[in-house]
Amino acid sequence: MSYGTFETTYAAAPGRYDRIPYRRTGSSGLDLSAFSFGLWQKFGKDYPYETQREIILHAFDLGITSFDNADRYGPPHRAAQKVFGQVLKNDLAPYRDELILSTKAGNPIGPSPYLKGGSRKSLLGSLDHSLRDLGTDYVDIFYHHRPDETTPIDETVGALVSAVQQGKALYVGISNYPTDRAHEIAGLLRQAGVPLLIHQPRYSIFDRRPEQSGLIDTAAADGFGLIVYSPLAQGLLTDKYLDGDVPAGARAQNSAFLKPDVIDEVYRQRAAALNKVAADRGQSLAQLALQWVLRRPEVTSALIGASSTAQLDHNVKALDFPPLTDEELALIDEHGVHGTGLKL
Numbered sequence: 001m002s003y004g005t006f007e008t009t010y011a012a013a014p015g016r017y018d019r020i021p022y023r024r025t026g027s028s029g030l031d032l033s034a035f036s037f038g039l040w041q042k043f044g045k046d047y048p049y050e051t052q053r054e055i056i057l058h059a060f061d062l063g064i065t066s067f068d069n070a071d072r073y074g075p076p077h078r079a080a081q082k083v084f085g086q087v088l089k090n091d092l093a094p095y096r097d098e099l100i101l102s103t104k105a106g107n108p109i110g111p112s113p114y115l116k117g118g119s120r121k122s123l124l125g126s127l128d129h130s131l132r133d134l135g136t137d138y139v140d141i142f143y144h145h146r147p148d149e150t151t152p153i154d155e156t157v158g159a160l161v162s163a164v165q166q167g168k169a170l171y172v173g174i175s176n177y178p179t180d181r182a183h184e185i186a187g188l189l190r191q192a193g194v195p196l197l198i199h200q201p202r203y204s205i206f207d208r209r210p211e212q213s214g215l216i217d218t219a220a221a222d223g224f225g226l227i228v229y230s231p232l233a234q235g236l237l238t239d240k241y242l243d244g245d246v247p248a249g250a251r252a253q254n255s256a257f258l259k260p261d262v263i264d265e266v267y268r269q270r271a272a273a274l275n276k277v278a279a280d281r282g283q284s285l286a287q288l289a290l291q292w293v294l295r296r297p298e299v300t301s302a303l304i305g306a307s308s309t310a311q312l313d314h315n316v317k318a319l320d321f322p323p324l325t326d327e328e329l330a331l332i333d334e335h336g337v338h339g340t341g342l343k344l
């Protein structure tokens with residue numbers, strides 16, 4: 001296939017839009033694929049480019065249109081975006097209009113005061129850098145990665161609004177904001193004429209904060225969507241750690257964000273009980289966990305990671321099963337105790 005000045009051997013799967021649902025993001029007009037794909041772990045300079053390319057293209061072939069990035073993702077920081085930029089240039093450029101690309105700024109990526117926080121300098125500088133790394137003129141969603149209590153919220157709002165007004169982002173989002181701050185910034189952005197599209201919190205059977213803090217209800221009331229990250233609790237809600245061991249190559253073996261000591265007896269018992277609920281439904285624990293976060297209509301998309309195409313194939317089948325019953329949800333509540341496996 002020829003596109004512009006380069007050649008690609010990639011042609012997207014023709015049936016890709018028939019595989020997974022697309023869900024409306026809050027009160028916006030934008031649909032996201034029920035699963036989004038994130039490049040936080042195992043993307044960057046330290047991993048084979050071909051594997052990373054294969055996973056990204058496979059996700060798109062499965063109907064995943066939404067790809068999540070951040071200036072921080074690597075290693076080193078910014079490397080994951082460079083990888084995605086390479087794939088975009090070489091393979092996905094003909095499909096740019098079919099992609100929702102997001103990036104984030106504000107989580108520290110260096111000692112400089114301009115490489116962190118919520119200032120205009122940090123956010124717009126990072127966005128420009130990310131656009132260069134991604135090799136695109138605009139991202140679809142630009143997020144403030146985490147709240148910054150040291151910067152006036154009006155300045156952060158102004159930077160997000162500018163990103164849209166400058167044509168560098170189509171929509172804006174926030175991540176890791178507590179409920180009250182999310183409500184506040186949603187109001188300010190609405191007043192500024194750039195409604196908050198989406199919030200990106202962590203949410204899973206083992207992390208109940210979005211329910212407990214009222215964030216899910218606030219999202220519905222304020223009209224923003226939710227794209228929930230680590231819905232598999234980084235792999236704890238799959239069958240890979242059920243026997244208490246850490247398989248070679250698994251995230252718990254080599255990540256600063258998932259330490260092997262969380263795989264203790266308490267975790268093992270809870271995960272085994274959840275696995276039984278899944279098995280009784282004819283699905284895997286991973287599929288149960290994904291179906292569980294997507295049972296809430298306020299959740300637009302489950303933001304997953306994967307270290308292989310097989311994991312993706314397996315996980316996107318999560319919605320092929322009947323809805324969870326009240327009895328199953330009660331069992332999940334019993335064994336899905338908030339905080340299991342969470343250190344951060």
Ligand SMILES: NC(=O)c1ccc[n+]([C@@H]2O[C@H](COP(=O)([O-])OP(=O)(O)OC[C@H]3O[C@@H](n4cnc5c(N)ncnc54)[C@H](OP(=O)(O)O)[C@@H]3O)[C@@H](O)[C@H]2O)c1
Pocket residue numbers: 037038039040041042068069145175176200228229230231232233234235236238239240249250251252286303304305306307308311312314315
């Ligand atoms: N906004 C934020 O602050 C923030 C923070 C964290 C993440 N995120 C976003 O959320 C995305 C997803 O986070 P996450 O990777 O933690 O999500 P996750 O879906 O909870 O975990 C994904 C990991 O679980 C393992 N896995 C997936 N499917 C599996 C299966 N079927 N069987 C066995 N293992 C399986 C894989 O790890 P291994 O095979 O390597 O063990 C995979 O990389 C990130 O890429 C990023 O875009 C955002």
